[in-house]
Every structure is written in C-alpha cells, then in structure tokens.
Amino acid sequence: MHLPDDFIKQMKPRLGEAWDAFEAAMHEPHTRGVRFKQHTVDTQLATQIKANIPPSIVPLLEQPVPWTNTGYYIDLTAPLGKTILHEVGAFYLQEPSAMAVAAAVNAQPGEYVLDLCAAPGGKSTALADQLSGKGTLVVNEIHPARVRILAENIERMGVSAAVVHNAPDTLARAWPNAFDAVLVDAPCSGEGMFRKDPQAIAAWQPDAPEICARRQREILDQAVQLLKPGGRLIYSTCTFNPQENEQMMAWLEDAHGLTLIDLPDWPGWTSGCPDWADGRPSLAFTRRLWPHLARGEGHFVACLTKPGHLATPAAKETQTRERNDKTWLDWLTAQLHEIPAPCLSPIEHKNVLFSNELGHLPLRGVRVLRAGTPLATKQNNRYIPQQALALRLRPEQAKQVIQLDASAAAAYIRGDALSYTGEQRGYALVAYEGFVLGWVKAVAGRLNNLYPKGWRNSHLI
Structure with missing residues (x-):
C-alpha cells in the first residue's frame, strides 16, 4: 500500500513526531471484528457459538473489543460469514472501531432514534x-441500491425498525423536532479505511475533505431540525482530516448552538485536537481512534446536545393503511404465545402485512421502503408467514417450535425438505442452538421448507 502523496503532505505536519508510528501502522494488516447480539451475551449463547465454529477461530473470540461488551476481534481469514449462526443473525461482522458509535448514541428503551445515513x-x-424493542427506530438511506442492502441486514438481524429512503431535508420537513437521538454516520473522505480498502485510496483526491465537508454541513443542517430540543446528535466519520471532524464540530456549535458533551475515555482512543480547529476546549470532548494507538481503523466520534428540554410531542395519527382484522389476530394468536405490539395492527401494502414501527410519525411526503417487519403475505384470505417475522422472534414466543441439529439446520438453509416423525402440523418455527432459523410447514413425514429462495446457501461450514 502507498499512501497518497497529498495525504502525506496534509497529515505529516499535523502528526509531527507521531507520524512515523502512524505511517508504520497504516502498513500493517487491518482489523476485523464480530459483534454479538446483547441477548446472546446475556444468556451465554456466545459460548455455544464458540462451540459450533472451527476450533482454530475460538481463541480469537477471547480477545474482546474494549469499548463494547458485545464485540470481539477476529482473524482476517475467519470464515464466520459462512456459518449457520451468521445466516440467522446471531452476530454481525463489523469493523471494531465502528462499534464505538452505538456506544456514543447510548439509545435508551422508549426513545425515538433516527439513523440518518444508515446503510449497510x-x-x-x-x-x-x-432499544430492546421498546421505542422507535427509523433507519434511512438515500441511495436506492444501498437501502435494499440496509433492509436485508435489518431483516437478517431480526431488528424491529422502519426503513425509509429520503433526502435529509425531506425528513426534516416531515418530522421536525421528532427524535431523541439522531445518528449521522457521515459520508466522508474515507482516509481511515485506507489500509482496509484499496479503493478508498484510489478514490481519494486532495480536495476530497473539502467536498465531503460541504455535504456534511448540508446533512447536519437537516439533522439538527429532526432533533428534539434537548436531544442528542451523534456524529461519526471514518476519516482523519480535521476539516471533517474537529472543524465540523466547531461549525456545528457556532451555526446551531449545539453543545459538545464529553464521551467516555474508551481504551486506546484519544481526545480530539482543539488546535486543529479554533482551539476551543470543548473539541477535546470528541474522540479519535488512531491505528498506531489502538487496534482498529481510523475513526472520529462526537456527541452534541440541542438547546432546550426534551418533551414528548402530542401523538399524531399515522397516515397508514392499518388493519385491526380479527382474522389476522386469530391467525397470529394461533402461532404465537407472545405477540409484539407493533404486529397487532399491521400496515398492508401489496398483500404484504408489515408491523407498524413508526409510532406517531406521519408518513405524508416520506418514501417508506418498509414501515416495519414484513410479517405475512395474504393469499386468498390465508396468511403465509414471512421470514422476517421468524427472525425477530425467540423460540419460546412460538407455539410450535422444532429443534434442529447442525446437519438439519444446514440442510434447511440449503432449501431442502426435511424428514419429520413428530406430531406437530401446520406452521412451525425451526431453531438451532437457541436461534430461530425460519418457518416450515409440518405435514405427515416431512417439513416443507419456507426458507426464502433468495437466501438459500449451499456453502456453509
């Protein structure tokens, strides 16, 4: 890898004596990590995951990412993405430094939270x-192709969220002062990804920080409008340039009257550099990860509060096609012991029922890809359950659950029909190691496989 000459000219004077260590680190292998779901850690299922992956990888999961209680470092060659439990959302492969961003948001159950630039x-x-299913999570992505990837990952991880695809100013007009927390993981010049992604080096130009900074200011103008008085704006980039980091935060304080708040002293992270902006002390409340000081790729994180006091707005009637259908409730009650509240009065679109995860937020003028979890398809007054409904459930929530061993679970994900000698009939969840895999329809002698065709995978280890 060769760092761009103009990047060296910009950063070497700023880093001074630290430049040699920084440059050496940038020529080392990049880092890779895995983040487990919280309930996986809470219930010791991480131990079961370790027992069901190649033995050579297990020691890697003994190296925790120190700024989160759910993340571990893994080897660059670890094939965790080819395992059964990855397919069903037991964990998410994520760059370790990026795990600090959610820690900075610190979303609380019951809050309204917006991820404004959310893909992937x-x-x-x-x-x-x-949020643990209590509150409202809206994830937005403006690019049509990337919003599809976002929706797929939301579904695979069993997340209850509304997926929308709009320009930030559209959302600001529709939902002013609506959110307790807004995350802006801003499009940036990507300097922190140089050693991970050769394309980041190829795409970088000397004027990239200034071009990105203009776009970031446009996004932040709208993000502030979306935030409730007293709410939190969390800003992050994966770049080193102070134009997009400290200087952007100084502009945000001056232009909008927001106040930087001190983030935790995560191990290995450093405070931001006030001298790289206008010298104001509050810029030290931001955090930077330098690859020569911590094990991760370059990252910047800040948290600011909007002037005023948090207040819950009066509930607005959501402009949706909601259902309160006894036939639907009867079907749902026949399948589940415990029904998530947003699933009781779903929104129907093109014969697919979606949970309503938008709460009091109005939909007029907003492009919604999914108002929530796809629950079921309606065909001739019958309901066919969707995979996404299965993945947001725990096995104990369903009235019919069939446990599979590793061989049967792999066959299920391949799309094979499974032999069956049990007595259950009709729709049932199949589960493996405490995780739901999806739906089957149990008939005499076999389980008809309802795993989505587009998801089937014959190359699992």
Whole structure:
C-alpha cells in the first residue's frame, strides 16, 4: 500500500513526531471484528457459538473489543460469514472501531432514534439492540441500491425498525423536532479505511475533505431540525482530516448552538485536537481512534446536545393503511404465545402485512421502503408467514417450535425438505442452538421448507 502523496503532505505536519508510528501502522494488516447480539451475551449463547465454529477461530473470540461488551476481534481469514449462526443473525461482522458509535448514541428503551445515513446497517442493528424493542427506530438511506442492502441486514438481524429512503431535508420537513437521538454516520473522505480498502485510496483526491465537508454541513443542517430540543446528535466519520471532524464540530456549535458533551475515555482512543480547529476546549470532548494507538481503523466520534428540554410531542395519527382484522389476530394468536405490539395492527401494502414501527410519525411526503417487519403475505384470505417475522422472534414466543441439529439446520438453509416423525402440523418455527432459523410447514413425514429462495446457501461450514 502507498499512501497518497497529498495525504502525506496534509497529515505529516499535523502528526509531527507521531507520524512515523502512524505511517508504520497504516502498513500493517487491518482489523476485523464480530459483534454479538446483547441477548446472546446475556444468556451465554456466545459460548455455544464458540462451540459450533472451527476450533482454530475460538481463541480469537477471547480477545474482546474494549469499548463494547458485545464485540470481539477476529482473524482476517475467519470464515464466520459462512456459518449457520451468521445466516440467522446471531452476530454481525463489523469493523471494531465502528462499534464505538452505538456506544456514543447510548439509545435508551422508549426513545425515538433516527439513523440518518444508515446503510449497510451495522450501527442500526446495534441501536436496535440498545432499544430492546421498546421505542422507535427509523433507519434511512438515500441511495436506492444501498437501502435494499440496509433492509436485508435489518431483516437478517431480526431488528424491529422502519426503513425509509429520503433526502435529509425531506425528513426534516416531515418530522421536525421528532427524535431523541439522531445518528449521522457521515459520508466522508474515507482516509481511515485506507489500509482496509484499496479503493478508498484510489478514490481519494486532495480536495476530497473539502467536498465531503460541504455535504456534511448540508446533512447536519437537516439533522439538527429532526432533533428534539434537548436531544442528542451523534456524529461519526471514518476519516482523519480535521476539516471533517474537529472543524465540523466547531461549525456545528457556532451555526446551531449545539453543545459538545464529553464521551467516555474508551481504551486506546484519544481526545480530539482543539488546535486543529479554533482551539476551543470543548473539541477535546470528541474522540479519535488512531491505528498506531489502538487496534482498529481510523475513526472520529462526537456527541452534541440541542438547546432546550426534551418533551414528548402530542401523538399524531399515522397516515397508514392499518388493519385491526380479527382474522389476522386469530391467525397470529394461533402461532404465537407472545405477540409484539407493533404486529397487532399491521400496515398492508401489496398483500404484504408489515408491523407498524413508526409510532406517531406521519408518513405524508416520506418514501417508506418498509414501515416495519414484513410479517405475512395474504393469499386468498390465508396468511403465509414471512421470514422476517421468524427472525425477530425467540423460540419460546412460538407455539410450535422444532429443534434442529447442525446437519438439519444446514440442510434447511440449503432449501431442502426435511424428514419429520413428530406430531406437530401446520406452521412451525425451526431453531438451532437457541436461534430461530425460519418457518416450515409440518405435514405427515416431512417439513416443507419456507426458507426464502433468495437466501438459500449451499456453502456453509
């Protein structure tokens, strides 16, 4: 890897004596990590995951990422993405430094939270873990192709969230002062990804920080409008340039009257550099990860509060096609012991029922890809359950659950029909090691496989 000459000219004077250590670190292998769901850690299922992956990888999971209680470092060659438990959302492969962003958001159950630039969804799924199904999570991505990837990751991880795809100013007009926390993981010049992604080096130009900074200010102008008085704005980038980091935060304090708040002293992270902006002391409340000081890729994180006091707005009637259908409730009650509240009155679109995860937020003028979890498809007054409903459930929530061993679970994900000698009939969840895999329809002698065709995978280890 060769760092761009103009990047060296910009950063070497700033780092001074630290430049040699920084440059050496940038020529070392990049880092890779895995983040477990919180309930996986809480119930010791991480131990079961370790027991069901290649033995050579197990020691890697003994090296925790020190700024989160759910993350571990893994080897660059660890094939965790080819395992059964990855397929069903037991964990998310995520760069370790990026795990600090959700820690900075610190979403609380019951809050309204917006991830404004959310694709591919790693930070969104971590925020959902913090909310624990209590509150409202909206994830937004403006690019059509990337919003599809976002929706797929939200579904695979069993996340209860609304997926929308809009320009930030559209959302600001529709939802002013609506959110307790807004995350802006800003599009940036990507300097922190140089050693991980050769394309980041190829795409970088000397004027990239200034071009990105203009776009970041446009996004932040709208993010502030979306935030409730007293709410939190969390800003992050994966770049080193102070134009996009400290100087952006100084602009945000001056232009919008926001106040930086001190983030935790995560091991290995340093405070931001006030001297790289206008010298104001509050810029030291931001955090930077330098690859020569901590094990991770370059990252910047800040948290600010909006002037005023948090207040809960009066509930607005959501402009949706909601259902309160006895037929649906009867079907749902026949399947589940415990029904998530947003699933009781779903929104129907093109014969698919979605949970309503938007709470009091109005939909007029907003492009919604999914108002929530796809629950079921309606065909001739019958309901066919969707995979996404299965993955947001725990096995104990369903009335019919069939446990599979590793061989049968792999066959299920391949799309094979499974032999069956049990007495259950009709729709049932299949589970493996405490995680739901999906739906089957049990008939005499076999389990008809309802795993989505587009998800089937014949190359699991």
